[in-house]
Amino acid sequence: MKSALFLSALIVISMPALVNAQAQDNGTARSKVKPARLIEFSGDREFLKESERLRVWRGEVGYRLEVDAAGTPTDCELTERFRMTYVNAKLCEVLLRTHSFEPAHDASGAAVESTYEGRLNFMEMREKD
Incomplete structure (x- = not known):
């Protein structure tokens, strides 16, 4: 009984991953898009300075940028947001x-x-500096 319950739970957990993998390879437009490629991130020192000024105490900061058809970032969102909106906005700038x-x-x-x-890792950025 336990093994049958475990097996059914395993199927339910892994099913979305299987469906998602199939959707990516089904020839849809999304699977044929060549993603934006980062040319340069030149803000290590500036990001560290702004983070210190805002008293950010994290080891890493994850982010998502919207990139337009010209390759210019147009919108930013931190994946693990800070409580203060001002901090999120300044780091995104x-x-x-x-x-x-x-x-x-x-x-x-x-x-x-x-x-x-x-993702930006503060230890790696400080080592470069």
């Missing part, structure tokens, strides 16, 4: 200003909007 991208391309080769996700 630095991220938007200091990233440059090659735009995403669809199957026909036309530039399209896309999303870029990244």
Whole structure:
């Protein structure tokens, strides 16, 4: 009885991953889009300075940038937001200003909007400095 319950729970847990993997390979437009490619992030020092000024005490900061068809970041969201909206906005300002991208391309080769996700590790940035 326990093994049957475990097996059914395992199937329920892994089913979304199987469906998602199949959807990615089914020839839809999403699977044929070449994502935006990061050309440069030049904001290590500026991000560290702003984080220190805002008293950010995390080991890493995850973020998501919306990138337009020209390769310019247009919107930013921190994946683990800070309680103060002001802190989120100020860190995003630095991220938007200091990233440059090659735009995403669809199957026909036309530039399209896309999303870029990244993480900044404070220890790695300090080692570079």
